[in-house]
Amino acid sequence: MNFSRLVLPGITMIAVTYGLTRFSYGLLLPNISDDLDMSPFISGIISSLFYLSYCFAIILSTVLTTNKGPRTMILTAGTSAFLGLLIMGVSPNVWIIGLGVLFAGASTGFVSPPYGASISLWIEKKKQGKANTWINSGTSIGIALSGAGALILASEWRLTYFIYAIIAFFALLWNAKVIPQIGSNPHVTFEKGKFSFRGVEGAKPLIICSTTLGISTAAFWTFSIDFIESTSSYSDWQFSLFWIIIGVFGILGGFSGSLIERFGLPFAYKWGSFIIGMASFILAWLPEQWLVAYTSAALFGVSYLFITGVLMVWGIRVFITNASLGIGTPFLLLAVGQVIGSLFAGMFIDLLGFSLTFVIYGFMGMIAMILGPKEIKK
Template sequence: MNANKLILAGLPMIAVTYGLSRFSYGLMLPYINEAINMTQSTSGIISSLSYVAYCIAIVAAMVFSRTVASRLILVTAGALSVVGLGVISVSLTPVGLGAGIFLAGMSTGLSSPPYASIVNTNVESNRQNQANAWINSGTSIGTAFTGVVAIMMVDSWRATYVIFMIIAVMVLAANYKVLPRTQAYGEKSPTGFVKQEWRQSVQLILASLLLGGSSAAYWTFSRDFIVNLASVPAYLGDWFWVIIGLAGLLGGTAGIFINRFGIMKAFRMSVVTLSTASLLLGGWPGNSIVGILSPFLFGSSYVFITGVLIVWGVSVFRTNPSIGLGLPFLVLALGQAVGSVVSGILAGLFGYHMLFLAAAMIGYVSLVFQYKTRQHFSRAYYS
């Protein structure tokens, strides 16, 4: 399958499942709270449902990656996205909202691993890093789009979710038509080699966990923080999510950067940038320059770091690329699930300032972890 054709199918699906179905909640939260009055703790718990659903779905995607066609898994992801967005649009209570968020979150977990398998079996090896990174950058497209639609629709969040649902139907139809109907499965590798891969994944797992916890606060509460600051111009609150999304397009260069400079340099650069975004927001939230710089740093580095985690994981789990992509994303989501709940509690107790400063410190700690793998892996991955 042509790499560009796969990117054109995969990127919008990731945009729908991640940007529209999952991360739009943080954008819409101020408007949703006007209709469904919730405490910060309740908002955090509902946000965590998306990550819990994501974890369940991504485990299922990894488990069935060798027995169920990737195309079928992706069609299921698209269908769950459509249903979840529809339920959110008609929710009248936190329970109904939580159900919609949960279903939409499942679509996200099912959408990423299958693309890794399709790329591995249908794209030439020298283009796989770039293909995975560009498909992953759909997150930024979806995030920017949600921001633009929210500005145009003002506070009509229900109508906004109906629009998202219609787009999800269109993207689902396109993927159903474009994705390969047949799938080749790799040969089963020796047990010892698979165990070696799991041992090599420990630092990847720990880094993903901390980064998930660090980023959860930003995804859930950053815009709610900004729009309620009297010292920040109203236009910054309106365009905050758009800045995150547009900056995320830089994340599509992760594969190119890794091929040239190695995984560790890419990892360290993106971790420092991601954590600094939270540090700036917590330390100087009333500064207009920070109001632009912080979401720019966060958007570009979040998509970039997820691209790094994809390449890191796939390079470790050579015997099963779906696990290589799914495992770090699963652990990232576990960190975000816990982080969302804890963030809501911390915000209620100490305020948003301390929340974002704490999130930054957690992110910086992840710099202690190192990329290590077997010597026979491609030199393109070495730091």
């Protein structure tokens, strides 16, 4: 298959499911909380539903992609994103928005493994790393677009979700047209029921680090906008700009593959984890100063997308016979950490305040750095 024919709709679907459907919640949260009268604790519970549904969906997606091929799960992801956004747009209370969040979160779990499989099936081997990197960059593009959307629509979060739902519908149609059936005799097959660990050193650190990183990033994704809003130093357009900066700088995270190639996986991982932790520390330092806050957003954006690229490469090297499993495993564990992190972040903010909570989560990033991998052979 032509490189751009697969990659462009892939970028679009990732932008929809991750950027518009999942991570836009943190940007829209202050207005949602005001309209639906949600406390930080309730906001944290609702946010954890994104990651909880993601966990179940990515397990299901990994299994079904391995057995049935990627098309069904990609279209399921698009449908789930569309329904989630639509339900969130009509939500009159926390119960309905929670239902929408379950569909929205599931879409991100459904979508990641089948694109890894699609690349293995239909992109020539020498271009597969580039294809994975580009498709993964869709997250940053979606985050930047969600920030731009909020900038234009200001406090109209319901209308914002309706517009995102329309975009999700067109992304679904595009992928339905492009992604082929796997066929009866594909030129690539996946080994089923074999995890292919390269020894415990390959699998155990991946599990620990992915989970710890998930915990360390949860507060920033869910509460960074709430944090800077609490200072009363920003207008609505400045909140949107904060989110746009996360997305724009996240695109630079696409260079993770090149950095791994040049300096090795442990080096890339440790720097990515360190910068994630520093982003939370910096925001906790002077949240009322826009230059400090925007620097924090830039560091978080570039490091988060960078580290997901690193985890993707690490997972594929551990699960060497199954690309969908290699991507699905660290992304699942990242989400498990984010479930835990979101639940505790809301509690900590109620008890300790924003600044101390972000310091705690900054230290989690440093712990993740210390627990990083040793070199894994290609």
